[in-house]
Amino acid sequence: MKRAWFIGAGPGDPELLTLRGRRLLEGCGTVFVPPPYETLFAGFLQGKRLLIPFSFRFDELLAEIESALESADVGFLIPGDLTFYSPFQALIDRLGERAEVVPGVGTANAASAFLRKTFDLPGVCNRAIIASPRTLGDGEMEVSLEQLAAPGVTLLIYMNNLPLPELVSQLRQGYGSNVPIALLHRLCLPGQHVVQGRLDDIVARVGDRDLFNLNTEEKRPALTLVVVGETIAASVDGSWWDYRHDHIWKDFYAADQPD
Numbered sequence: 001m002k003r004a005w006f007i008g009a010g011p012g013d014p015e016l017l018t019l020r021g022r023r024l025l026e027g028c029g030t031v032f033v034p035p036p037y038e039t040l041f042a043g044f045l046q047g048k049r050l051l052i053p054f055s056f057r058f059d060e061l062l063a064e065i066e067s068a069l070e071s072a073d074v075g076f077l078i079p080g081d082l083t084f085y086s087p088f089q090a091l092i093d094r095l096g097e098r099a100e101v102v103p104g105v106g107t108a109n110a111a112s113a114f115l116r117k118t119f120d121l122p123g124v125c126n127r128a129i130i131a132s133p134r135t136l137g138d139g140e141m142e143v144s145l146e147q148l149a150a151p152g153v154t155l156l157i158y159m160n161n162l163p164l165p166e167l168v169s170q171l172r173q174g175y176g177s178n179v180p181i182a183l184l185h186r187l188c189l190p191g192q193h194v195v196q197g198r199l200d201d202i203v204a205r206v207g208d209r210d211l212f213n214l215n216t217e218e219k220r221p222a223l224t225l226v227v228v229g230e231t232i233a234a235s236v237d238g239s240w241w242d243y244r245h246d247h248i249w250k251d252f253y254a255a256d257q258p259d
């Protein structure tokens, strides 16, 4: 049976495509690829039929996939991967066992690597929350960003559509203090640009740069991830490591070292 592979392509750097994703892509005759991935991944897409998935209505897209599956495997290059804010679920459900999902490097992973920070730092942050103001809803019963933002939380905000001063004001209310914030624009892509600061100075640091596509005709969300929380600026010493070593690890990892 031919398969439709929904391949996590990572944030944009072809080096972050997994080995498995690359191998499976080689066997695909048709690849559905959202811009700008057809350019970024051109080296892996030579000789393949390339289509933009978002140019089709759902049933047309399904028909294209069905027809392409008659001759070879089909690939989808998914920005990041399927884990968060990916529009491909209905296709996967409809294709049933012909659809396979391949994990990739999500933007959250790339942000953690860029900032060189874990998002749940013991003693600093005890939970990470992923949210987008586009999907939270604004009904009375809905949870707001302000409610999600709280001491101890690392907040990852995708597809922000709030003007930065408004976003910051909601976060300031929620956190109740001047916590660090990073705006990571086009991570791992040409034009990567990151602005870091704290809630009280980030608006001034960004100035008139439109990192969220709010002043353009373009309706697509900008490729900007917002990360907020104390972990961004925290540094820790080795005491947590030694606690784990003395209470847990040393009994399991005795002196034998691999060759």
Ligand SMILES: C[S@@+](CC[C@H](N)C(=O)[O-])C[C@H]1O[C@@H](n2cnc3c(N)ncnc32)[C@H](O)[C@@H]1O
Residues within 6 Å of the ligand: 011, 012, 079, 080, 081, 082, 083, 084, 085, 086, 105, 106, 107, 108, 157, 158, 159, 160, 184, 185, 186, 187, 188, 189, 221, 222, 223, 224, 225, 226
């Ligand atoms: C539709 S979501 C796709 C998320 C994707 N499934 C993932 O796993 O990262 C698009 C949003 O992800 C974030 N994003 C995706 N790629 C990015 C990049 N290279 N740099 C910064 N943010 C990115 C932005 O918040 C953007 O608005």
